[in-house]
Every structure is written in structure tokens, then in C-alpha cells.
Amino acid sequence: MLNQSQLETYQDQGHLTINGFYPTETVSQVIHEINLWAEQTRANLSDEDQRWYLEQDVPVGVTLFRKLDNPIYNRPVLRDLIVTPSLLEIASQLIGDRLTVFFSQVFMKPAKYGGPKPVHQDNYYFGPADEDRVLTVWxxxxxxxxxxxxxxYGDGSHHTGVHQHIAPANEPFNLMVPNEVAKKFPMRAAPVDAGGISLHHGSTFHQSSENNSEFPRRALAMHFIPQDMPLVNPALDYDLSVVVPF
Ligand SMILES: O=C(O)CCC(=O)C(=O)O
Structure with missing residues (x-):
């Protein structure tokens, strides 16, 4: 469970970091499973999949995953390792009981070639009936x-509602808050150690920069909502047949 100070941080700032949540051994198992999944997937990508799942700005002949979708549905090993009772307790504390992970993603952000993710709000993507009952666990x-x-993260930006987003014509997955709105919310870095988690409210502005370093920055994001809450205005097509209830 979150203590009072953690709860207040989440409510005031719209995000909360907890280091040391998963043991090193779990993290190693997650890495093993993701590598296996990427290898199994690599050979079967259509042209459209390649545009969606692979980093585009790479040297000829280099294939690097940008992301993999729905790890919690597609890889039972990851579901069992990552969705622990202590995590479900926190999720229930923040957005109520009878939850689902309706969508999940592995962000690969590979060393040297990992692209940026522009400022956005998850709630613009998801279009939930109740904006306060969407929790991302990263x-x-x-x-x-x-x-x-x-x-x-833009501290406190979740108190300002959901803003209109725009996307570059060839990157429908890169919906973003227009610059003139984004610049009103100074963004603060939220470093997390491997095995730590970063929780955010569905309306909190967030982004990540490109990765020019020698080290990958992989992360697994789980998007929790109540089982009985519809997505009334989603910006992308979400396959609700892959919802995982808890
Ligand atoms: O990991 C990233 O770079 C982006 C994560 C994100 O947008 C999210 O978890 O909602």
C-alpha cells in the first residue's frame, strides 16, 4: 500500500516513483522473456508492423524494436512476474477494485537509436469515461x-483536463500535445532504477527523450482501468479482446 505521503505526491503531482519494487532476479527474467519475444516476432513482421514496431531512424540493415504491444496479454511469463499482489493493492488504492490491464506495452528505447516520445496524456489516447480512473504503471x-x-512529467498537469493532441502524418502513434500548450508545463525528469516503478495518472503530461547513450532504456507500461469502465472516445483502435482482468 502507498503511505499518506506517497498518496499525496500522486494526487498533487500526478505521478509517483517507487524504487526497489521488483527484485533483480525478476528484472533478469523479464529481460530474458522480452528478448525471446522480440526474436520470435522479428521474422513475422508485415511492412505495416515494421513501421509501427521498429525504430525508423537507424542505419541500413539494422533492425531495432521501438516497442512490443500487450506483453501482459501475450506473455503469461511477464504477467505472472510483474502483476504481483502488492502492485494490485496499489492500483486498487488509486483507482478502485475490479481492474483490468486493458493495454500494455514494452518500450525498448534501444541504445544509440531510441527515438523520443513527445509530450502526451494517456487519456487522450484512451478516451476513458472517467479520466481519474486510468493508472499507468511503468x-x-x-x-x-x-x-x-x-x-x-509535468507536475500537476493532470489537474488541467485532457488537451487536444496532434500527430505527424506518418506517425499516428506519436500523438502529442501541441508545443504552445506543452510549454506551459515545465517537465521534470523522473529517473528510476531498474526494478523500480513510476506510476502516473492518465491525464499527466509526460514524455521521454531520445536515447543517444550506450545503454538501452527498456520499460514495461501497464495501463489499468476498472473492468466496467468503457473507453468512450479512444484516439487509436484498442483491441479489447486482449483485456486481462484482475
Ligand atoms: O517509455 C516511454 O518512453 C513512454 C512511456 C509512456 O508514454 C507511457 O508509459 O504512458
Whole structure:
């Protein structure tokens, strides 16, 4: 459970970091499973998948995953390792009981070629009926630092509602808050050690920079919502047949 001070930080700032949440052994197992999954997936990517899942700005002949979708649904090993009772307790404390992970993602942010994720709000992507009942749990698989592209948050930005987003024509997955709005919310780096978690409210502005460092910055994000809450205005197509209830 979160203590009072952690709860207040989440409520005031819209995000909270907890280091040392998962043991090193769990992190190693997660890395093993993700590498296995990437290898199994690599050979079967359509052209469209390649545009979605791979880093585009890489030298010819280099194939690097940008992300993998729905690890919690697709990889039971990851589900069992990562979705622990202590995590579900925290999620229930923040957004209530009878939850699902309706979507999850591994962000690979590879060394040297990891692209940036612009400022956005998860709630613009998801379009939930109740904006206060969307919780993202972001698990650092590597040490996430300023150098390798940790998250940055706009403190308190979740109190300002959901803002209109825009996306570059060839990158529908890169929905972003327009610069003139984003600049009103100074972004603060939130480094997390491998095995730590960063929790954020669905309306909190966040972004990550490119990774020019020698080290990958992998992370697993789980998006929790109540089982009975519809997504009324999602910006992308979410496959709700992969929802995992708890
Ligand atoms: O890991 C990243 O770079 C982006 C994460 C993110 O946008 C999220 O977890 O909602």
C-alpha cells in the first residue's frame, strides 16, 4: 500500500516513483522473456508492423524494436512476474477494485537509436469515461536516466483536463500535445532504477527523450482501468479482446 505521503505526491503531482519494487532476479527474467519475444516476432513482421514496431531512424540493415504491444496479454511469463499482489493493492488504492490491464506495452528505447516520445496524456489516447480512473504503471527494466531517455512529467498537469493532441502524418502513434500548450508545463525528469516503478495518472503530461547513450532504456507500461469502465472516445483502435482482468 502507498503511505499518506506517497498518496499525496500522486494526487498533487500526478505521478509517483517507487524504487526497489521488483527484485533483480525478476528484472533478469523479464529481460530474458522480452528478448525471446522480440526474436520470435522479428521474422513475422508485415511492412505495416515494421513501421509501427521498429525504430525508423537507424542505419541500413539494422533492425531495432521501438516497442512490443500487450506483453501482459501475450506473455503469461511477464504477467505472472510483474502483476504481483502488492502492485494490485496499489492500483486498487488509486483507482478502485475490479481492474483490468486493458493495454500494455514494452518500450525498448534501444541504445544509440531510441527515438523520443513527445509530450502526451494517456487519456487522450484512451478516451476513458472517467479520466481519474486510468493508472499507468511503468516498470523500469534498465536504470532509466536522463542520459538514456527516462520519463519526464509535468507536475500537476493532470489537474488541467485532457488537451487536444496532434500527430505527424506518418506517425499516428506519436500523438502529442501541441508545443504552445506543452510549454506551459515545465517537465521534470523522473529517473528510476531498474526494478523500480513510476506510476502516473492518465491525464499527466509526460514524455521521454531520445536515447543517444550506450545503454538501452527498456520499460514495461501497464495501463489499468476498472473492468466496467468503457473507453468512450479512444484516439487509436484498442483491441479489447486482449483485456486481462484482475
Ligand atoms: O517509455 C516511454 O518512453 C513512454 C512511456 C509512456 O508514454 C507511457 O508509459 O504512458
Amino acid at each position: 516498470v523500469a527494466i534498465d536504470n532509466a536516466t536522463v542520459e538514456n531517455g527516462c520519463l519526464y
